[in-house]
Amino acid sequence: MKSQGLMIAITFVFALIIIIDAFFAIDFISAASTEIQNWGTIIASLALALAAVNLIRIHSRRIRLRRGEWYNSVALLTVMFVQTAIGLVNRSTGEVYNFGFNNIMTPLGATMYALLAFWIASAAYRAFTARSIDSAILLVAATVVMLGNAPIGESIWSAFPSIKTWIMDVPNMAAQRGIMIGGGIGAIALGLRILMGIERGHLGGSDE
Amino acid sequence: MKTGVVFQFVSLLIVCIGIIYYIQKARNGTTYVIRKIAGLEAIEEAVGRATEMGRLVHFSPGIAGLDGVTAAQTFAGLETLGMVAKLVARYGARLFVSIRVAIVLPLAEEIVRQAYMAEGAIEAYEPECVQYLSSQQFAYAAAVMGIIQREKAAASILLGGFWAESLMVAEAGFHAGAIQIAGSANITQVPFFVAACDYVLIGEELYAAGAIASGNPIKLGSIAGQDIAKLYAIILLVIGILGATAGSNFLVDLMGK
Numbered sequence: 268m269k270s271q272g273l274m275i276a277i278t279f280v281f282a283l284i285i286i287i288d289a290f291f292a293i294d295f296i297s298a299a300s301t302e303i304q305n306w307g308t309i310i311a312s313l314a315l316a317l318a319a320v321n322l323i324r325i326h327s328r329r330i331r332l333r334r335g336e337w338y339n340s341v342a343l344l345t346v347m348f349v350q351t352a353i354g355l356v357n358r359s360t361g362e363v364y365n366f367g368f369n370n371i372m373t374p375l376g377a378t379m380y381a382l383l384a385f386w387i388a389s390a391a392y393r394a395f396t397a398r399s400i401d402s403a404i405l406l407v408a409a410t411v412v413m414l415g416n417a418p419i420g421e422s423i424w425s426a427f428p429s430i431k432t433w434i435m436d437v438p439n440m441a442a443q444r445g446i447m448i449g450g451g452i453g454a455i456a457l458g459l460r461i462l463m464g465i466e467r468g469h470l471g472g473s474d475e
Numbered sequence: 476m477k478t479g480v481v482f483q484f485v486s487l488l489i490v491c492i493g494i495i496y497y498i499q500k501a502r503n504g505t506t507y508v509i510r511k512i513a514g515l516e517a518i519e520e521a522v523g524r525a526t527e528m529g530r531l532v533h534f535s536p537g538i539a540g541l542d543g544v545t546a547a548q549t550f551a552g553l554e555t556l557g558m559v560a561k562l563v564a565r566y567g568a569r570l571f572v573s574i575r576v577a578i579v580l581p582l583a584e585e586i587v588r589q590a591y592m593a594e595g596a597i598e599a600y601e602p603e604c605v606q607y608l609s610s611q612q613f614a615y616a617a618a619v620m621g622i623i624q625r626e627k628a629a630a631s632i633l634l635g636g637f638w639a640e641s642l643m644v645a646e647a648g649f650h651a652g653a654i655q656i657a658g659s660a661n662i663t664q665v666p667f668f669v670a671a672c673d674y675v676l677i678g679e680e681l682y683a684a685g686a687i688a689s690g691n692p693i694k695l696g697s698i699a700g701q702d703i704a705k706l707y708a709i710i711l712l713v714i715g716i717l718g719a720t721a722g723s724n725f726l727v728d729l730m731g732k
Contacts, residue, residue, distance in 0.1 A: 290484045311578045318577035318607035325603050379613035386646045394670035446678040450660040452704040453679030454547035456494050456697050468554035
């Protein structure tokens with residue numbers, strides 16, 4: 268528990284320096300704030316090594332025990348080691364190193380993003396079912412907004428774009444701002460609980 | 476003081492003083508009743524269901540890191556992870572925590588390990604239950620989707636900062652037949668969660684989840700203190716509306732100071 272107290276004290280002091288730096292132009296506070304944030308970046312980079320150890324440990328165990336679909340673990344570890352070796356030799360700006368990213372990672376990422384359209388269609392099909400008054404309102408509002416956005420909507424009725432703009436700018440914006448204000452206040456309250464050592468869940472600890 | 480931040484600084488002070496005042500009142504014995512959040516109530520049911528079915532409970536603290544404006548969402552997710560891990564340890568269910576940001580990994584591992592220790596079930600703790608998947612957004616999403624569908628997860632709890640992967644992961648959970656409890660303060664992702672999940676924690680509910688679930692009166696005091704901040708926001712809104720209606724921009728000017 269002593270180590271928890273130390274961590275809470277460090278968190279409090281460092282956060283205070285960063286907060287003061289956001290509002291006041293004090294040279295030594297500004298320098299300290301930059302230094303703290305640089306250290307944060309360094310620690311985050313070191314955490315990547317922990318993540319790599321986690322991956323290697325889990326997947327090598329899976330291969331050793333021949334657990335279901337263990338061959339995928341072989342593929343993962345092979346690619347990981349090969350790409351690391353290429354990076355060490357060819358540097359992260361090298362042509363060979365970037366070949367893998369540009370021809371495998373980027374297209375795969377783009378494919379996943381493109382698949383989102385199908386997930387949206389699937390979720391929208393379920394959400395836009397008028398089972399209650401709430402969902403009926405959602406269905407009508409969504410239909411009007413879609414027709415207001417699509418050129419065919421204006422062809423059917425010229426008022427669709429205006430109604431869509433009103434829905435987006437008035438009820439939709441009001442709800443969004445309400446959620447954002449509440450979220451902002453909630454984030455400040457959580458930050459205060461963490462800085463005051465009341466919330467210790469992230470330290471694996473118990474209550475105050 | 477830097478220019479353009481005076482109003483922000485004063486507002487931050489007002490909000491903090493209001494919250495700290497309520498925390499101190501709670502410390503002095505005042506108790507507060509906070510409304511129940513359906514999504515939080517459902518977590519125990521979801522873990523219980525997973526235990527009965529002998530299937531997985533998936534938890535994700537989101538894809539945000541521990542720095543920047545979205546860090547609070549990750550911390551909020553991690554606070555709730557402790558509660559979920561305790562329930563899993565108590566019931567003897569299986570937990571899988573998927574991680575996208577490397578620095579969140581040691582925190583999540585420690586939270587889960589401590590939760591098993593607190594429940595006296597440390598022998599049931601498997602280090603493999605907290606797994607780093609990928610720092611690439613869609614690689615992470617693909618891995619989570621694959622695990623949820625292969626393992627036929629009975630519950631999927633998504634609490635933290637999510638972006639475009641939110642719907643992919645939520646749809647994977649839906650098709651696996653999982654009870655889904657999600658929460659995010661990212662306004663653009665909330666509709667996706669509403670469409671695909673059983674329970675959704677919206678905005679401030681995410682930040683309050685850990686505090687409400689703990690039942691700790693001091694934490695509940697801080698939630699009650701948020702009402703002072705909301706009152707302040709409402710007063711500003713009313714003044715702004717009246718000023719704008721009268722054709723005055725004095726509040727906008729004041730906010731820019």
